[in-house]
Amino acid sequence: MAESYSYVNFRFGNNLDKVRRSRQIISVFFKFGLDYFLDRSRINLITRLRRRRKGYQKLSNAEKLRMAFEELGPTFIKFGQILSTRPDFLPPDYIHELEKLQDAVAPVEFEKIQEVIEKELQKPIPEVFKEFDEIPVASASLSQVHRAVLHNGKVVAVKIQKPDIQYTIELDISILETFANIIENRFPEGPVYHPTATVEELKKTIRKELDFLNEAYNFERFRTNFKEVDYIKIPEVHWDLTTVHLLTMEYIDGIKISEITQEKYRSQFDLQKIAKQAAEALFKQILLDGFFHADPHPGNLFIIPPNTIVMLDVGMTGHLDDQSLISIAKILRAINHRDFDQIVRGLQELGFIMQEVDKIALRHDIKELLDVYADRPYKTVSLARMNQDVMEISIRHKLALPSNFVMMIRAMSIAETIGKQLEPDFNMFEILKPLTRKMYLKLYSPRSWKKRTANMIDASVELIEHLPQNMYDLLEKLKEGQFEIHLEHHRLENLANEIKESSNHISMSLIIAALIIGSSIIVQQKIGPLIANVSLWGILGFVIAAIMGIGLLISSMQRKRRKR
Structure with missing residues (x-):
């Protein structure tokens, strides 16, 4: 079996490939009039700008x-699909548009696919x-699927x-x-979620x-979690035929969940x-298992008559640990009792x-x-409308939504859309x-309390074990005068620079004033x-004062321009 996925430091053909691809990307952005956030002075170094086509101006x-x-x-395409799952990154109209991105692309010719298969196995x-069917049953941007016996x-x-x-x-x-670094430098006072964070999330998700070993493990985990649920398949x-770049699994024939409403299928399914x-399967994944399919769109759910649901393409998943589930339970209870302070604490x-944040306003x-x-x-x-309202509050108060929770909200919205x-x-x-x-019963069951109590005891024992040594180290530092307190300020650099520049301008103004007054006295006498x-x-004296005054005026104008 092949090694795990390798994060290779590619040389990109001595950077020539990177330059060519950068030029292509920027040209496409200019073509569609999306150049307003790029620094043209840098772009001109690597590309000649295409003239914008008038046909796109109405879009x-x-x-x-x-x-x-x-x-x-x-x-x-994958980047857009990931962005479409993050309504905390983009406005609703962008989310709606990016959801239209289709991952279906032309397949690679079989000779090249054969080389990959034989190399992996x-x-x-x-x-x-x-x-082995040479024509694939499905082809996406990253992979294609073939039926075999x-x-x-x-x-x-x-x-x-x-x-x-x-x-x-x-x-x-x-x-x-x-590009993300360029955009952040161009818009330093941007939103809470910066482009570099978005690209970092893309990198983790797409890797x-x-x-494919990661997806194989996800299948196994879902099989374990649903082993007692007869309507989920x-x-x-097949682990002996699975590697990082090749996944072999049971072939299940079914109908996409979005197609079973067609007249020809209605009699076969219990809609x-x-x-x-x-919906029950999704809530089980989120609230009971803490491990859920993060992209349950219709193409990833097949139905076998009359009502068996098949889960496919589980490369993108979300995780919620026990502590997160306990916090969610507290919030749900607080909502029921309208305890707004507890909601904020949750x-x-x-x-x-x-x-x-302004907790009163929140x-x-x-x-x-x-x-x-x-x-x-x-x-x-x-639920979709409610989730959108929650996102608006989050953006207004600059709340940081962990990606797993955003994926959870989106998965529930997709489930509601499919259900309706x-x-x-x-x-x-x-x-x-x-x-x-059921979630309350699980989280507050004797077994759960036993587990949490054991964790608390372990943490307490570890604290007690290390306490004497920690106290001794602290006293030694105090005795030797090595105890230090580090104060860290945030975003005060701009204020310090402003004060420094203002002080310099005031000093220069005083010098100019002194020159003018002194020169006047000298001329008079x-x-x-x-x-x-x-x-x-x-x-x-007057000439020197004039030169210094012009310099001060130019410096002030440049300072105002930088602020803009």
């Missing part, structure tokens, strides 16, 4: 961004497979990573990191998706039951509040949000209530050599 910026990502290929295809008769799906895709993606990520992984079970425990906004939805019938409440497509009267909240009760009955020293 919205969100549409232009989607079309640019589509033209730039796999990395940017270190055997010719006929030795491993009795049959093993020599024991089992039908399998073989997912193969496209050749050289790792190089292409690492090259694009390297360029995106450079996970490139590691997870493909079985109401499927909608309910799909958000702090989850890491949403990372800096000083409590007020939370109260307003709950008042809007409190007395409505559940049928009239849209299958059943117009679908109600997510009615399904959520019993799962919430006719001191020193005279020219046309005017003191030469007085004239020289």
Whole structure:
């Protein structure tokens, strides 16, 4: 079996590939009129600008961004898809547009795919497979899937990573990191979430998706979590035929969940039951297992008649640890009791509040949000709309939403959308209530208390064990005068620079004033050599004062320009 995914430091063809690709990316951005956030002085070093096409001027910026990502290929399509899961990064119109990005692309010719398969398995295809379909059943930007039959008769799906895709993606990520730094330097007072953080998240997510062993482990974990749920089916992984770049799993034939509403399929499926079970499965993953499918869009959910749900493409997953689930339980209970202080404390425990916020204003906004939805019938409440309101509050108060929670919110919104497509009267909240009760029972069960008590005892014992040594070290430092307190200031550099510049300007102004006054006295008293009955020293003083005054004026104008 191949080694785990390697984060190679590519040389990118002595940087020539990077320069060419950078030029291509920038040209596409200019083509669609998306150059307003780039530093043209730097761009001109690596590209000649294309003239903007008039046909794109009528499109919205969100549409232009989607079309640019589509033209730039796999990395940017994946980048757009990841951005579409982050409504805390982008406004709703951008999210809606990027959700349209399609991952279906033309397949790679079979000869190249055959080379990858035989390199990964270190055997010719006929030795491993009795049959192997050369035409793929699906093709995406990173991989394509072929149907095959093993020599024991089992039908399998073989997912193969496209050749050289790792190089292409690492090259694009390297360029995106450079662009992100340029944008942050150009807009230093930008939003809470900076471009560099977005690119870093893209890097982590896409590298996970490139590691097919990671997806194989996810399948196994889901199989374990759903082993007692008969209406969920997870493909079985063939580990002896799975590597970092190749995943072999059980082939399951089914219909996409988005297609079962078609008239020709209606008699085969129980739509109401499927909608309910799909939502129950997602809430189980989030609230009970703490491990969930982060991209449960219709293309990743197949249905076998009458109501068996098949989970596919589990490369992108979210995780919630026990402490996070306990904090979520506290927030849900606080919402039920309208305890706004406890809600804020729960958000702090989850890491949403990372800096000083106006807690009074935050409590007020939370109260307003709950008042809007409190007395409505559940049928009239849209979870997607509620999630959008939550995001708006988060952005307004500059709350830091961990990516796992954003993925959780998006997954629930997708589940609600699918549910309403299958059943117009679908109600997510009615399904959520019993799962919430199960979560409480799990988190506060004797077994859970026993586990938490054991952890507390271990932590206390460790603290007591280290306390004497820590106290001794502290006293030794105090005795030797080595005890130091480090104070760290945040964002005071600008203030210090402002004070320094202002002090310099005041000093210069005083010197200029002194020169003018002194020169006036010298001219009046006719001191020193005279020219046309005017003191030469007085004239020289006025000239120096004028030069210094012009310099001070230029410096002030440059300072104002920098502030803008």
